[in-house]
Amino acid sequence: MNVFAGYRCGRCGWEAGPQPEEGPDARYACGDCGGEDLDVVIAADPGCRAIVEASRDPSLWRYHPLLPVPVPDADRGPLRSLGLTPLHAAPGAAQRLSGGGEVWIKDDGALPTGSLKDRASAIVAQRAGAIGAPAIITASTGNAGVAIAAMGRAAGLDTLVLVPESAPPAKIAQLLVFGAELYLVRGSYDDAFALSREAALSMGLYCRNTAMNPFTVEGKKTVAFEICEQLTVALGPTASGHWQVPDRIYVSVGDGNIISGVHKGLKDLLALGFIAHLPRLIGVQAAGSAAIAQAFDAKSDTITPVHASTIADSIAADRPADGRRALAAVNETGGVYLTVSDEAILAAIPALGRDAAVFGEPAAAAAYAGFLQQAEAGAIPAGERVVVLNTGNGLKDVQAAARAVSGAVTIDPSPSALRRAMEGKERR
Numbered sequence: 001m002n003v004f005a006g007y008r009c010g011r012c013g014w015e016a017g018p019q020p021e022e023g024p025d026a027r028y029a030c031g032d033c034g035g036e037d038l039d040v041v042i043a044a045d046p047g048c049r050a051i052v053e054a055s056r057d058p059s060l061w062r063y064h065p066l067l068p069v070p071v072p073d074a075d076r077g078p079l080r081s082l083g084l085t086p087l088h089a090a091p092g093a094a095q096r097l098s099g100g101g102e103v104w105i106k107d108d109g110a111l112p113t114g115s116l117k118d119r120a121s122a123i124v125a126q127r128a129g130a131i132g133a134p135a136i137i138t139a140s141t142g143n144a145g146v147a148i149a150a151m152g153r154a155a156g157l158d159t160l161v162l163v164p165e166s167a168p169p170a171k172i173a174q175l176l177v178f179g180a181e182l183y184l185v186r187g188s189y190d191d192a193f194a195l196s197r198e199a200a201l202s203m204g205l206y207c208r209n210t211a212m213n214p215f216t217v218e219g220k221k222t223v224a225f226e227i228c229e230q231l232t233v234a235l236g237p238t239a240s241g242h243w244q245v246p247d248r249i250y251v252s253v254g255d256g257n258i259i260s261g262v263h264k265g266l267k268d269l270l271a272l273g274f275i276a277h278l279p280r281l282i283g284v285q286a287a288g289s290a291a292i293a294q295a296f297d298a299k300s301d302t303i304t305p306v307h308a309s310t311i312a313d314s315i316a317a318d319r320p321a322d323g324r325r326a327l328a329a330v331n332e333t334g335g336v337y338l339t340v341s342d343e344a345i346l347a348a349i350p351a352l353g354r355d356a357a358v359f360g361e362p363a364a365a366a367a368y369a370g371f372l373q374q375a376e377a378g379a380i381p382a383g384e385r386v387v388v389l390n391t392g393n394g395l396k397d398v399q400a401a402a403r404a405v406s407g408a409v410t411i412d413p414s415p416s417a418l419r420r421a422m423e424g425k426e427r428r
Helices: 048-054 060-066 117-130 143-155 169-177 189-203 215-220 222-235 257-271 291-297 323-331 342-356 362-376 394-403 415-427
Strands: 004-009 038-042 087-089 101-107 135-139 158-164 181-185 248-252 280-286 336-340 384-390
Touching (some): 038 215, 087 222, 101 222, 101 342, 117 143, 117 215, 117 257, 135 143, 135 189, 158 169, 181 189, 215 222, 215 257, 222 257, 222 384, 248 257, 257 323, 280 291, 280 362, 291 323, 291 336, 336 362, 362 384, 362 394
Parallel strands (some): 101 384, 135 158, 158 181
Antiparallel strands (some): 004 038, 087 101
16 A cells, blocks of 8 residues: 655645656655755545554554555564554653643653654655665764664665764764764764765765655654554543544654654644544753744744754754744644753753653653643643653663762661661751
């Protein structure tokens, strides 16, 4: 079943059907206005809900009637099995709501490489295989590169990854473990992005870059499918028979592609009758990398570049590549953009761990910091159902987590020493 129907430009409305799938040719830009924020158009059967609900496939490929690429072969390891990450009820987090309500944590840190970006990379790898691309190239702050290195390897494709030389050592190690052809770029993520774009176009490589490649959103939208279906399994369908929808979803935002993907997935579900309405999307940016939030606050469609500086490297973006769609995701759902300081992000790492037993890297914890900010301000109406998206595992940046917690006490190996230490802790 192939539901890929072509492309539509989000800027001018230009449309095109699928290109002939021969050679490494790929479409990144509108054929009319030249904008590089194309949407993939799918032609899904409105009756596909029954197919999805009847599936016993415990992966994101259960949604194949809504995906524009073929399902991988069974021998493709994590490429074939990823997805359906836990959606945890978090009563500890719900206690922070002054008016009561529910909090759920969607933990994509449980994906094969510990990042939601595995979803996008799986779809891109399948698309690359379908068009016969010789190799995949991407720019990354770490997570996207690690994800495409792993998924590309599982698909039997070579990957070239360009990352800023300041990327965390753990992510660099992951890239090398998965066999990526890795290059550290002297400069920012935006410098690496520009270089990878130029290399893709001049060398005939398939570019995975966020926003530039429209298929990345198609992978990230699957997290929205899972949230709504998992809530329905846990709570039962609505009185009208639709899938359950949270009242609001908190999403960390850097270049904007994840929140754009969540929005696209929800719109797909709404158009096909799976859900009855859209939830509010709450975008959370680091205060030191808040170009999209600043545009939102100014009620402007123009996103002015910033000089990004934040401990949350995965959401550091001077020029958010998917900023237009990220703005639309919040504006069209009645949501809001929040900014959180690096101090609030660090504090949210242990708060998330203690409230929900989930370990998030700084970029992921930013979403929880946004939730905490609104909960403490009483800005979440009584009785709302909240989902916080954890986009990456804390093991990716243990040094940042260590900064967020106090050190352990060293004691002698005796019960009396342990007792004294425990009593001292109680006094503190």
